[in-house]
Amino acid sequence: MTTTLITGANKDLGFETARRLIAAGQTVYIGSRDAERGRRAAGQLGARMVQLDVTDDASVAAAAKAIGADGGLDVLINNAGIEERGADNSVIGAADVTADMVRHTFETNVFGTVRVLHAFLPLLERSEVPVVVNVSSGLASLTRLTTPGAPSYAYPGVAYPASKTAVNVITVQYAKAFPNMRINAVEPGFTKTDLNGNTGVQTVEQGAEIIVRMAQVGPDGPTGGYFDAEGTLPW
Numbered sequence: 001m002t003t004t005l006i007t008g009a010n011k012d013l014g015f016e017t018a019r020r021l022i023a024a025g026q027t028v029y030i031g032s033r034d035a036e037r038g039r040r041a042a043g044q045l046g047a048r049m050v051q052l053d054v055t056d057d058a059s060v061a062a063a064a065k066a067i068g069a070d071g072g073l074d075v076l077i078n079n080a081g082i083e084e085r086g087a088d089n090s091v092i093g094a095a096d097v098t099a100d101m102v103r104h105t106f107e108t109n110v111f112g113t114v115r116v117l118h119a120f121l122p123l124l125e126r127s128e129v130p131v132v133v134n135v136s137s138g139l140a141s142l143t144r145l146t147t148p149g150a151p152s153y154a155y156p157g158v159a160y161p162a163s164k165t166a167v168n169v170i171t172v173q174y175a176k177a178f179p180n181m182r183i184n185a186v187e188p189g190f191t192k193t194d195l196n197g198n199t200g201v202q203t204v205e206q207g208a209e210i211i212v213r214m215a216q217v218g219p220d221g222p223t224g225g226y227f228d229a230e231g232t233l234p235w
């Protein structure tokens with residue numbers, strides 16, 4: 001039996017990923033920073049729930065202890081993420097971004113990912129087929145950000161793509177350090193969720209596709225890669 005933890009799984013892409021992995025027979029922990037929202041989501045899906053705020057050392061340590069005591073972990077999906085936006089849902093560009101905004105975004109997307117990895121590595125190392133999926137973004141691709149006409153080129157934000165590029169670096173470095181694990185970064189695509197004020201063009205079912213696929217990758221599957229539903233993305 002495969003046991004999976006998804007951070008930020010009380011709604012949207014994380015929730016849909018949980019639904020699909022439960023349907024595939026996995027035991028899934030919904031990580032939620034708000035216990036009540038997490039309990040509600042877990043109840044709807046028949047999932048387990050663990051309170052987990054990726055910005056909080058004590059919360060992450062307690063979650064790792066609880067899941068360890070319950071039997072361990074095979075698959076970790078670092079899905080929790082934020083994109084700081086203006087009051088009118090506008091993306092904050094270079095003219096307006098502040099160091100505090102970047103720090104706030106990195107606190108969840110980057111430091112949160114490392115905090116959760118660090119806490120759960122001992123459990124993953126005890127699994128026979130450990131898998132990590134880091135939910136990145138197409139906006140993490142420096143190639144796309146610098147190629148006129150590429151999907152990300154016109155996006156003006158700074159903090160969010162910088163944080164997701166860092167997630168890609170984290171992915172390749174951990175993948176090299178832990179060759180027995182399958183550790184990959186994925187781009188769900190521009191998906192209609194609360195993250196973007198529901199302006200995305202894909203459904204959560206479409207967006208979750210690559211997350212679900214990479215969560216189920218076997219021991220011969222790729223590691224240290226960056227994928228969307230169509231294949232490999234340029235760094």
Ligand code: NAP
Binds near residue numbers: 008188196
């Ligand atoms: P979302 O609707 O905003 O959901 C984000 C989830 O993360 C929520 O469950 C949220 O919990 C949780 N979260 C935020 N901060 C947290 C923290 N400190 N600790 C624990 N959980 C926290 O976003 P989404 O669109 O589903 O995004 C999921 C992932 O996909 C993110 O990493 C995002 O960057 C990535 N992504 C999204 C898109 C897109 O177009 N939607 C595209 C590319 C990549 P609360 O409910 O408590 O706020």
